[in-house]
Every structure is written in C-alpha cells, then in structure tokens.
Amino acid sequence: MDTNTLKKKANKLRADVLQAVTNANSGHPGGALGMADVWSVLHYKYLNDRPDQPRWEDRDRFILSNGHTCPLLYAVLADKGYFDREELDHLRELGALLQGHPSTAKGTPGVEFSSGSLGHGLSFSAGVALAGKLDGQKYKTYCSVSDAECQEGQTWEAAGVASHKKLGNLCAIVDYNDSQIDGKVSDIQDVAPIRDKWESFGWSVIEIDGHDYDQIDGALRQFNRSDDPDGIPTVIISHNVIGKGVSFMEDDYKWHHGALTPEQLEQALSELGVS
Amino acid sequence: MSTLVNQRGEKVKTRDAYGEVLPRIGEKDEDVVVLTADLAGSTRTKYFAEEFPERFFNVGITEANMMGMAAGLAMEGKKPFVSTFAIFATGKPWEQIRQTIAYQSAPVRIVATHAGLTVGEDGASHQILEDISLMRVLPNMKVIVPADSVQTKAVIERVGKDLSGPVYVRLARAGFPVVYEDCDFEIGKAEVLKQGSDLTIFATGLMVANSLDAAEELESQGVSAEVVNVSTIKPLDVDTVLGSVKKTGRALTVEEHNVIGGLGSAISEAVSERHPVPLKRIGVEDRFGESGSAYELIDHFGLTADRIAEEGESLLDGEL
Numbered sequence: 237m238d239t240n241t242l243k244k245k246a247n248k249l250r251a252d253v254l255q256a257v258t259n260a261n262s263g264h265p266g267g268a269l270g271m272a273d274v275w276s277v278l279h280y281k282y283l284n285d286r287p288d289q290p291r292w293e294d295r296d297r298f299i300l301s302n303g304h305t306c307p308l309l310y311a312v313l314a315d316k317g318y319f320d321r322e323e324l325d326h327l328r329e330l331g332a333l334l335q336g337h338p339s340t341a342k343g344t345p346g347v348e349f350s351s352g353s354l355g356h357g358l359s360f361s362a363g364v365a366l367a368g369k370l371d372g373q374k375y376k377t378y379c380s381v382s383d384a385e386c387q388e389g390q391t392w393e394a395a396g397v398a399s400h401k402k403l404g405n406l407c408a409i410v411d412y413n414d415s416q417i418d419g420k421v422s423d424i425q426d427v428a429p430i431r432d433k434w435e436s437f438g439w440s441v442i443e444i445d446g447h448d449y450d451q452i453d454g455a456l457r458q459f460n461r462s463d464d465p466d467g468i469p470t471v472i473i474s475h476n477v478i479g480k481g482v483s484f485m486e487d488d489y490k491w492h493h494g495a496l497t498p499e500q501l502e503q504a505l506s507e508l509g510v511s
Numbered sequence: 512m513s514t515l516v517n518q519r520g521e522k523v524k525t526r527d528a529y530g531e532v533l534p535r536i537g538e539k540d541e542d543v544v545v546l547t548a549d550l551a552g553s554t555r556t557k558y559f560a561e562e563f564p565e566r567f568f569n570v571g572i573t574e575a576n577m578m579g580m581a582a583g584l585a586m587e588g589k590k591p592f593v594s595t596f597a598i599f600a601t602g603k604p605w606e607q608i609r610q611t612i613a614y615q616s617a618p619v620r621i622v623a624t625h626a627g628l629t630v631g632e633d634g635a636s637h638q639i640l641e642d643i644s645l646m647r648v649l650p651n652m653k654v655i656v657p658a659d660s661v662q663t664k665a666v667i668e669r670v671g672k673d674l675s676g677p678v679y680v681r682l683a684r685a686g687f688p689v690v691y692e693d694c695d696f697e698i699g700k701a702e703v704l705k706q707g708s709d710l711t712i713f714a715t716g717l718m719v720a721n722s723l724d725a726a727e728e729l730e731s732q733g734v735s736a737e738v739v740n741v742s743t744i745k746p747l748d749v750d751t752v753l754g755s756v757k758k759t760g761r762a763l764t765v766e767e768h769n770v771i772g773g774l775g776s777a778i779s780e781a782v783s784e785r786h787p788v789p790l791k792r793i794g795v796e797d798r799f800g801e802s803g804s805a806y807e808l809i810d811h812f813g814l815t816a817d818r819i820a821e822e823g824e825s826l827l828d829g830e831l
C-alpha cells in the first residue's frame with residue numbers, strides 16, 4: 237500500500253474509533269488517535285496475518301498492552317475482516333464481543349491478550365517471543381506500550397529479561413504522547429530520558445515522529461530486516477500527539493477518555509475527511 | 512444511634528463523599544498525606560490536592576512502589592491515605608501490602624474506589640470481585656465496606672484518627688442509593704438495620720440497600736427478614752452475627768463480590784463453627800465480570816432485591 241492510501245486508512249480508523257466511543261458514550265479515544273498513523277503502516281504493510289485464520293500459527297503477534305486504546309485495535313480488526321463491522325456499534329455493551337478492554341474471554345478474533353491493567357503486556361510479549369524462538373518459528377512479536385506504562389516497574393523487568401534472553405524477534409512500540417490521565421507524563425512522573433533508559437536495558441532504540449510516514453516506515457523496515465534469532469529486541473519510541481487529526485483533541489491529555497458530543501463528532505469526522 | 516432515611520433520594524457516589532471529607536481531615540491533622548497513582552480525579556483525591564498540594568503525591572502508575580512508600584510514611588508517623596482503583600490497590604501490590612504494610616502493622620489507610628461490578632463498561636479487567644478476600648486474609652488488616660455515601664463519611668472520619676494498624680476501605684464508581692440519614696460508625700460493629708424473626712440477611716456495600724428492599728418484598732409475603740449491615744468485614748462482629756442467627760435460624764449473605772472469600776465466607780466461618788444454621792451465599796459465582804452499565808450488571812449477575820427475596824423464600828422452604 238502506498239503512503240497516501242495508508243494515510244487515508246489511518247483517518248478512517250480514527251473516524252471508526254470516534255464513532256464507536258461516541259456511540260458507547262464512554263471509552264478512550266485520545267491515545268488511539270495518536271497511534272493511528274504508526275498502526276496503519278504496521279497493520280496494513282508489515283504485519284503478516286490472515287484475518288480468516290485468526291490463530292494461524294505463523295502469524296505475527298500484535299499485543300496491546302495499553303489496553304484502553306482498544307477501539308483502535310477493534311477498528312483495524314473490523315476493517316481487515318476479523319469480524320463484522322457491526323460489532324463496533326456494540327462496543328462496551330452487555331454481552332458484546334468488543335469489551336471495554338481487550339478480552340480473550342469473549343473469543344474476540346484477533347485479540348491476542350486480555351489487557352486493561354497497565355504494565356503487563358511486555359512480559360506477556362516476551363513470553364510469546366520466547367515461545368517462537370523455542371519452536372524455531374519465524375513470526376515477529378509486536379507489543380504496543382504507552383509512555384505511562386514506562387512508569388510501571390514490570391515494564392522494566394520485562395525489558396531487562398527480553399534483552400538478556402536475546403529476544404531479537406520482539407519489537408516494542410512506545411506511544412510517547414506525554415499524556416496520562418491526570419496530566420502530562422513529564423509533570424506527573426517523568427519517564428525521560430526514555431531513549432537512554434531503553435538503551436541501557438540493552439534494546440536497539442529507534443526514535444521517530446509517529447506522524448511522519450517515512451520515519452514510521454523506516455523504523456518498521458529496520459526491525460523487519462534484522463533476522464538474527466539471537467539479536468537484541470527493538471523498541472520504536474514514537475513521538476505521538478494525543479488526539480491527532482482532530483483540532484480540539486490534539487495535545488490535550490483530557491481526551492485520554494470520554495465520548496464526544498454529536499456536534500463534536502460531526503466536526504471531527506469532517507476534519508478527518510470522513511463522513 | 513444511626514437513623515435510616517424514610518424515602519430513597521438520588522443515588523450518591525461513595526467516592527464523592529470520600530473526596531469531600533478528606534480535605535476536612537487534612538485540615539485538622541497535618542500528618543495526613545495522600546498518595547495516588549495517576550487517578551487523582553477518579554478517586555476524588557484531587558480535592559485534597561487542591562487544598563494541600565504539599566501533602567499530596569501523585570506517583571504515576573507505580574502501585575507497588577506506592578504501597579511501599581505509604582508504609583515508610585506511616586512508620587515515620589505520617590497518616591497516609593492511598594487511593595487508586597480497587598484492582599490496582601489490592602491485586603497488583605498485594606505482596607507489598609503483605610510485607611511492608613500488614614506484617615509491619617503500618618497504619619496505612621488504603622481507600623480504594625471502583626470496586627466490584629458497578630465499574631461498568633470498562634469490563635472484567637477493572638471489576639475486581641476478589642479484593643475483600645485478598646485483604647481479609649492478611650493478618651493485622653481491617654476491611655471496611657461502607658453501605659452508602661453517608662456511612663462513607665463516617666468511616667473516613669474514623670480511619671482519619673489514630674489506628675493501630677492498616678485498614679482497607681472499599682468504595683465504588685457508581686452512585687449508591689442512600690440508606691442512612693445519620694450514621695454512627697464504629698470499626699468492628701455490625702448494625703441491625705431492620706429487625707426480623709424468620710431469617711437474617713447479612714449485606715455489605717451496595718447490597719445493603721438491595722437487601723432492605725428485599726426485606727420489604729418479603730414482608731409483603733408474610734416473611735420477616737432481619738437485615739444486618741456488615742460494614743466491617745474484618746474484624747467481624749461475631750456477637751451481632753450470632754445473636755441474629757440464634758433468633759432467626761437462617762442466614763443469607765449478599766455482596767457485590769465473588770462468593771468465595773468475602774462476606775459470605777466470613778459469615779459462614781463464624782456461623783458454622785459456633786451456631787450452624789442453613790445459609791446461602793449470594794454474590795458473583797466464581798467468575799469474572801464483563802462490560803455493561805453498572806445496574807445492568809447488578810441485574811445480570813443476580814444481585815437485585817428480587818433475587819435476594821427469592822433466595823430468602825427458598826431458604827425458608829428449605830430448598831437450598
């Protein structure tokens with residue numbers, strides 16, 4: 237897919253997120269909008285999967301540790317045909333396939349991991365990557381981690397173990413949007429210097445502007461080129477803007493959660509060029 | 512003496528009551544310090560932060576660390592209140608609580624919000640149904656579940672005073688029906704809210720309101736149910752519990768929690784050892800929650816007044 241198509245895909249995903257959250261009248265749109273560009277390139281260009289065979293053995297694994305951003309995952313999965321698009325209209329309802337946080341309990345196709353409690357995903361991903369190595373499988377394991385998750389001790393326990401065990405098939409993608417619930421990460425409990433931290437934990441660090449398609453593509457290409465089973469893990473630190481693509485949401489941590497009003501939704505969709 | 516409201520008004524959030532009363536405690540006592548892990552707004556500790564920023568610490572998403580810090584603060588004579596969602600206040604940092612808070616008997620006030628099913632749409636990951644159990648099993652730990660916003664204020668005022676060890680207070684996200692007009696709260700005291708002679712309903716938290724309603728339904732069917740608010744689950748008020756079952760001869764327990772390890776277990780332990788009577792536990796049947804609106808879930812998981820009344824009748828009919 238060319239860059240223009242990927243950009244359009246990203247905006248369509250953003251629109252789906254906003255529509256689903258507004259319809260549910262709760263949920264977490266901000267972080268999701270910020271990650272949409274990186275995810276568009278990852279999910280449509282690099283991730284090796286088969287939507288009609290969600291548990292295909294050789295699929296690349298995509299693990300969402302910052303589970304509150306799941307409307308974006310659901311939008312991707314629906315668009316790829318993992319399940320009916322109509323499921324998006326039932327997000328967060330009683331009995332819904334699409335739970336408020338990703339859940340394997342409901343058997344949602346394409347959901348690899350039940351998340352929602354922050355800080356767990358990188359350990360799980362290290363386990364998945366280790367299993368791939370043990371079985372001599374070629375799949376890659378991607379793990380989406382938020383910047384606020386870099387405050388949790390468990391994230392760093394996993395980071396240390398993953399490099400020591402040489403999990404070169406593991407790629408963490410950090411949503412570095414400087415936002416968490418109560419404010420800016422840099423005000424609440426800073427995680428800087430984040431590059432130095434990951435480097436000192438033995439990771440190969442690629443830092444990008446998460447809205448620059450050349451940089452996004454370059455980072456994912458670099459990880460995919462490295463085929464050394466005993467290499468070191470890669471982290472893509474993606475500088476993202478929370479609420480990206482919608483003027484009144486951009487760079488405002490308060491959009492961590494919350495539904496839009498119908499008027500806000502209309503404006504957002506028109507700014508995204510989707511209606 | 513507590514008094515109950517005559518008529519139910521609007522639902523009120525227990526966390527709102529907490530947020531309101533905490534700064535008043537901080538005002539009277541400079542040793543009060545408050546910690547949260549990126550949930551100042553949701554736990555309502557932000558009101559304390561606005562008035563006493565120098566005694567408020569938002570430590571980011573570091574719950575295990577936060578419990579260790581609270582223990583250190585308490586051992587140095589501070590009065591720490593620690594607040595986050597109940598899952599992250601008990602589940603994630605359980606061993607830190609055990610080693611540094613309970614074992615050292617550090618007087619830390621763990622006041623957790625968003626317990627139980629009434630978390631609603633966020634779903635199972637956030638709906639802890641095991642916290643009473645996790646805290647009850649720890650030596651030195653006291654466990655308190657207020658029935659409504661009025662009792663919450665009384666509880667927070669009490670635990671703001673001197674304590675010999677740690678306490679866990681379980682609050683919720685959603686509004687609860689207000690049952691108390693006035694609440695006289697004492698740690699370790701269960702309260703008979705309605706006298707009865709045919710069976711005793713032991714309830715805690717939101718289930719107190721539903722049990723009072725169930726008792727009314729039962730009354731209209733000629734069944735006399737006693738309702739006991741067990742707001743302190745540990746230490747359990749064994750005298751009140753046994754006094755009641757000796758009178759009624761049957762017990763129902765009701766909680767917005769797994770039937771394993773919580774109120775139902777605590778009452779069963781006391782009753783079966785000292786004065787066995789037929790007993791039925793109502794709660795979540797050893798499973799996880801799911802997304803849905805708060806009261807839709809209460810209905811879905813069978814925690815309504817109707818269900819309680821039904822189980823009460825079955826208990827009388829001897830159909831267990």
Ligand SMILES: Cc1ncc(C[n+]2csc(CCOP(=O)(O)OP(=O)(O)O)c2C)c(N)n1
Binds near residue numbers: 305384572
């Ligand atoms: C262990 C844990 N603690 C607290 C929470 C509550 N919580 C949900 S999201 C969040 C922080 C949000 O920051 P970030 O993960 O960076 O997400 P963003 O707002 O950037 O999408 C918190 C504290 C949680 N889900 N898990």
Ligand SMILES: [Mg+2]
Binds near residue numbers: 411412414416
């Ligand atoms: Mg963030």
